[in-house]
Structure formats: structure tokens, C-alpha cells
Amino acid sequence: MGNAKSGAVSKELLQDLKLNTKFTEAEIAQWYGNFQKQCPTGRISPAEFEAIYSKFFPESDAKTYAQHVFRSFDTNDDGTLDFKEYIVALHMTSSGKTxxxxxxxxxxxxxxxxxxxxxxxxxxxxxxxxxxxxxxxxxxxxxxxxxxxxxxxxxxxxxxxxxxxxxxxxxxxxxxxxxxxxxxxxxxxxxx
Known part of the structure; x- marks a missing residue:
């Protein structure tokens, strides 16, 4: 996934995300830095995703829903979310466009x-x-x-x-x- 191990987003990925999301270059770079800190492997596992998701629903059982959300975001069906899948998912769910x-x-x-x-x-x-x-x-x-x-x-x-x-x-x-x-x-x- 581009420069998954380095500290910067590859130019190719950056251009792709700028074209396909509402995020600016600076926002993408900031998201990438945060993603790298939270996911040093460059990927989010289903278990990590469930843990993150459950924080949004502390009084509920979010595991099953998180599994479905994860499946819908894992567009290449490899069982993990990479940075591109993560940003595209973030864009789709937060863009404001119905x-x-x-x-x-x-x-x-x-x-x-x-x-x-x-x-x-x-x-x-x-x-x-x-x-x-x-x-x-x-x-x-x-x-x-x-x-x-x-x-x-x-x-x-x-x-x-x-x-x-x-x-x-x-x-x-x-x-x-x-x-x-x-x-x-x-x-x-x-x-x-």
C-alpha cells in the first residue's frame, strides 16, 4: 500500500484520494500520520476495528454491527483495512452527501x-x-x-x-x- 511503512503518503495514493474524496492534501497527510500511529502495520484488523467501533457505543453490543461495517469497507476482501479503504470509508460516511x-x-x-x-x-x-x-x-x-x-x-x-x-x-x-x-x-x- 504505497509507502505503508514510511512516514509519508505516496504521491500516487495522495492524488487518487484527492480525486475521490472531499479531503485536501493536508487533511489526507494528517489522517495518514494518525493512521500510522494507530496502525503501525499499515492495516486495521477486524478485531482492532471492533475495539475502535465499540468506543462509540459503550452501552451497547457493537461487535456484530462493526463486523458488517468492516466487511462493507474492506473493498478488496483481504480481511484488513488499508489506509485507502479507511479514508474512502471515512469520506463516504462523513461527506454529508446523502x-x-x-x-x-x-x-x-x-x-x-x-x-x-x-x-x-x-x-x-x-x-x-x-x-x-x-x-x-x-x-x-x-x-x-x-x-x-x-x-x-x-x-x-x-x-x-x-x-x-x-x-x-x-x-x-x-x-x-x-x-x-x-x-x-x-x-x-x-x-x-
Missing amino acids: ALKLEWAFSLFDVDKNGYITKAEVREICQAIFKLIPRDKQAELPSDENTPEKRADKLWSFFEKGENERIAEGEFIKGVTENKDALRLIQYEPVM
Whole structure:
């Protein structure tokens, strides 16, 4: 991965990231320095990622969700995140552009990476999301989404698909964009 062991980002990687993210050269260099300090090997393992992720959800079980997030970020399927995957993921999840975030959300829900989402995959991700919600907050949820199964059923109903049908990325993005409840159901953000 470029100059993974040295202290600077390779020019090739820097140009690639400047073209494909919102980050400036200075920001990329700063992220790289921090990445190198936190991950001297130049890679983040699933266990390291889970540990980092769990800090954002101290009152919850973030392990399953972190595993799915990690899978969606590991674009080359090598079982680790390198600096480029890390920065692209950071860009996609923090850019502010809804379309980018929804593209990432689709990849999160597409558990088997076949380009489609099934109801079973929606259920799997809703179960992982539900584990992020602290028990006291779960008790406050509306009755039609107070279990992972109900949450998945409610989300799936927005797409008007049968039990064994599937959703393509465009359908997913359109369905979530057109419905605030669907957008809320595909995520959980802790109150800080």
C-alpha cells in the first residue's frame, strides 16, 4: 500500500484520494500520520476495528454491527483495512452527501456482496443495529419497531417487495430517499 511503512503518503495514493474524496492534501497527510500511529502495520484488523467501533457505543453490543461495517469497507476482501479503504470509508460516511451515504448503506445491507439486498439480509443488519440500541432506549421504541424482526419488516415494507424478492441499489436509494422513516430505520446514532 504505497509507502505503508514510511512516514509519508505516496504521491500516487495522495492524488487518487484527492480525486475521490472531499479531503485536501493536508487533511489526507494528517489522517495518514494518525493512521500510522494507530496502525503501525499499515492495516486495521477486524478485531482492532471492533475495539475502535465499540468506543462509540459503550452501552451497547457493537461487535456484530462493526463486523458488517468492516466487511462493507474492506473493498478488496483481504480481511484488513488499508489506509485507502479507511479514508474512502471515512469520506463516504462523513461527506454529508446523502447519495454517498446511501451507497455505503446499500453495501452494508448487501451482506453477500451480490449486488442485491434480500429480506434475510435486511433482518441480519437490523439485528446488528438493534444490538447498538441500549436496553433503556429499546423500551422507548414504537411497538412496530421494538424488535429486530419488526424493524426489518417495517423497513422491508417501504420497498413494496415480496418475502423472496430482492432490491437493487437504485431501488434501495430511491426507497430510502423518499421515506424519512426508512432512512431512520437503516441506522442508529447514539445520543452524545
